[in-house]
Amino acid sequence: MAIGLQVASVFRLWVIARDLTRQANGSGQITLSVLKQALAGFGVRYGRSHFNTLLRNGEGLFWNRDRERLYLHGYQRLSAxxxxxxxxxxxxxxxxxxxGGYEVYLCPTGSAEQWHAMCYAGWLASRHDPTVSRETLSRLFSRSADTLRKWERDHLQPYLQIRHNYAQCADTAHWPYPNLPAHTGSYAxxxxEGVQLRLIWQLPNSxxxxxxxxxxxxxQGRKARRMSNHRLYLMIKAHRKTSSRSLFGFGETGSHRRMYFASARRLKQ
Structure with a gap:
């Protein structure tokens, strides 16, 4: 989400600072001098002006600060x-x-593009290696499909394996839906029985x-998810639009409608 909101660079500072405070006394406070030393250790180079700009952009969202220290916001508050x-x-x-998913251990070194790519891979890992279309990924990360391919090619070769899925149909009469996908191709x-013309199209990648x-x-993932769901419900309740309720999947009570269940027994309950 931080990439789509154009705050990924500030998010990297928060991630590094949070890890440093965890390794220390867990106070959630860190001095700017210690943070600068940690950034240099990770090979993240910021000029003074750029560093101060990131501090200003993150103030109120990722942390509060004074002249010498950052006071980090917690995971639940930041999620909300x-x-x-x-x-x-x-x-x-x-x-x-x-x-609200599981946290993933990521390496914060390198350029801004490399950090974006690592966040992208971390999201896929936190979703337990999904099968998802590039169109959906482009929408979630506010990046074009070409940018995602560049991340995968230039930065994620050791971390990501992609399986391209395809479907084919020998006879359109067997296709159960009204229309074929727009990107359908053909081959002999x-x-x-001899040479046959078959239709083929790509499915979402795994x-x-x-x-x-x-x-x-x-x-804190469960609490962060509940807090995020509550914020969504408040927005839906304020607008009172049926299309929005259908999109986000919330009922009138504010609870999120389950779209799947772990077992048939849970479904009956």
Missing amino acids: QLTDLALLQNPDLVAENRP AQTR YRTRRLRLHRHRG
Whole structure:
């Protein structure tokens, strides 16, 4: 979500600062001098003007600060504020991508583009290696499909394996839907009955991440998800639009409508 909201660079500072405070006394406070030293250790180079700009952009959203110290916002508070910001700027970023999953260990080194690519891979890992279309990914990250391919090619070769899925149909009479996909192609297949013309089209890709470790506990993820759901429900209640309720999947009570269940027994309950 941070990439789509154009705050990924500020998010990197928050991630590094949060990890440093966790390794220290867990106070959520960090001095600017310690943060600068940590950035240099990770190979992240910012000039004074750029660094101060990032501090200003993150103030009130990722942290509060004085002249020498940052006071970091917690995960739940940050999730709620990012949800509010997404609802104002681009609701699609949060409609199908609410905070609250498992945390992923990411390497914050390198350029801004490399960090964006790592966040992209981390999102796929946190979603347990999904099968998802590039159109959906482009919408969630506010990046073109070409940009996503560049990330995968230039930065994510060791971390990401992509399987391209295809479907084919020998006879359109067997196709159960009214129309074929717009990107359908054709090819000549050699069969026992001779050469046949078959239709083929690409399905959403399957992504498998490697060398990315998820935290074994969800931690504050459940509370962050409930808080994000509540913010969405308040927005829906304020607008009173049936289309919005259908989009976000909320009932009148404010609880999120389950679209799937772990077992038939849960469904009956």
